[in-house]
Amino acid sequence: MINITFPDGAVRQYEQGVSALDIAKSISEGLARKVLAAKVNGQVIDATRPITGDATLQLLTWSDTDGKATMWHSSAHLMAEALEALYPGVKFGIGPAIENGFYYDIDLDGRQISDEDLRKLEVKMAELAKQNEVYTRREVSKADAEKYFTEKNDPYKLELIRDLQDGSITFYSQGGFTDLCRGPHIPHTGFIKAVRLLNIAGAYWRGNEKNKMLTRIYGITFPSQKELDEYLTLIEEAKKRDHRKLGKELELFAFSEKVGLGLPLWLPKGAMLRERLQAFLQKAQIESGYLPVVTPHIGSKSLYVTSGHYEKYGKDSFQPIRTPEEGEEFMLKPMNCPHHCEIYKTSPKSYKDLPVRFAEFGTVYRYEQHGELHGLTRVRGFTQDDAHLFCRPDQVKEEFCKVIDLVLYVFNSLSFTDFTAQISLRDKEDRSKYIGSDENWNLAEQAIIESAAEKGLRTVVEYGEAAFYGPKLDFMVKDALGRKWQLGTIQVDYNLPERFELEYIGADNKPHRPVMIHRAPFGSLERFIAVLIEHCAGKFPLWLTPTQVKILPISDKFLPYTEKVAELLKNAEIRAEIDDRNEKIGKKIREAELAKIPYMLVVGEKEAADGKVAVRRQAKGDLGTMDISEFIKVVQDEVINRKPFE
């Protein structure tokens, strides 16, 4: 007999070799019908695998992340089985579960697959699922594994097997389909009640762009049709928040082929919103001891040769432009830091002067790959809320912590709570991608890890994500469709001070090298605003929103009073517009609601007579009538406190 410990601490005895599924059955049949996999001693395994010794056990169902992942992984196998049935000879790459569903990379040997084919595949998958095919695990020798896939003529699986150790190779089969797989899997295909194949895309084999591009099919499955329908509704809702759609609808920004790809045009409403954000940060920065500087949009090529950026990113920059007479080369500036280094050098610095903090809303230009351009989140011309802090080595941590505080202040002011702080360190394997001494890298990495811990940030560590000159702390957020973006960033840099030979005179009257910290709380205004739009679904907080108040006269008889109200609001620095169209009040309200205007003021005979306004709040409805001065106070209070929309 063996002792099984449950999550609640209860211990029960079972015969050796019992499976998680058996245990579930011993508790209740209903539970057994829901068990997808099991976590035994912290490791997720098939619910049907025998447990050979004392163990802790957690039964995994659809409500567990690992349970979902197991079902989606099994769904990938089910899709593969269906693919093999419909497209004999198809070759398989990898087919993992992902955050929302699964995919399988396949090679169709030049055959193409369309959206209609996906519908047929779904039907086939549903048909196979209904047969309750059992997933069976089998350990195989490396030789047997190679023999199987050689006969099957699947070069991708053979390549995967080549990298595996003999003795650790397992196959999983269900129905007529067998795959190289570590598992685990759900007991049988019958758990899969609803299937949706979402889209087709290309993906390089093993993520290397030198390899062949395979066809990737994304899909998702659920234990009931109802849950699938709910998921699809959720996706539709998310699409409505897309900043590209809302940016157009709310007239914030636009693109023009004629202007150029990835070069956003800020329309009046968007430009004003952007300036308010900029002013908000500028104020906070000046209070925190930053010194505003301004530098030109171009810089001599030699500036970037010195910084090392030309060598590293020259090909990803707009190519140098030449002066007509002398042929001197200039680049559109891809970053502000080299300029700021030169500003540092304009006067000798004492250790007493440090830290020096130069801040600039600097517009930079980078040649981003065509296929990467994406709304405002990935563009070729954008404005960084950049600053460079030059400090003594002993000040690095304190400065770093202060920057974290500033970033958190900005995020809190906009109710951004759902972010992760990503600590980006060097690639453990390949150090050749980085410049600078090991000693400095270690110092910098340590400073970041300690600061993040001290500030209690929810962090993830990513190796290989550091910049070539130093480690970073990036604030990552997700957009409406679940794509991850980097917003704020803080980076420690020992390299540029070296390359630009920056110095300060220490207490010992000798020259020393300052340390540089690059930082941008927004990251770029473009990307930040994109994420902000999706975050609030276009309903900006009152202090940011383009039009705060729309005044809606019942009929044009009340226009004079309407104008008087508008004048009073304007004097109170409230952004108000009048809807003076010859339309019924219902229509004016409807359109103001759809335009997400926070406050609507309905004015007619009663209001004009009493000197009042009838206040309506977007999505909330009628708030009743108020004195104009009272309404102004409401608005001003909401603005000063930077309240979120709702």
Added chain:
RNA sequence: GCUGUUGUAGCUCAGGGGUAGAGCACUUCCUUGGUAAGGAAGAGGUCGUGAGUUCAAUUCUCAUCAACAGCUCCA
């Protein structure tokens, strides 16, 4: 950059070898209406661009540009 899909009016989209349609928006007129669409009339498009096939191309073919999804990249 790579793979796939798409490109028709300002916006959202239908259509299809015989040179175009809807709704919203826009203009004019009627209506002066109290909390999510009042009525009527009108104007608006070289069907992304270039070539080819055809008596005839917006429709078919090829190229090209752009957008979208994903991959790769991201100072």
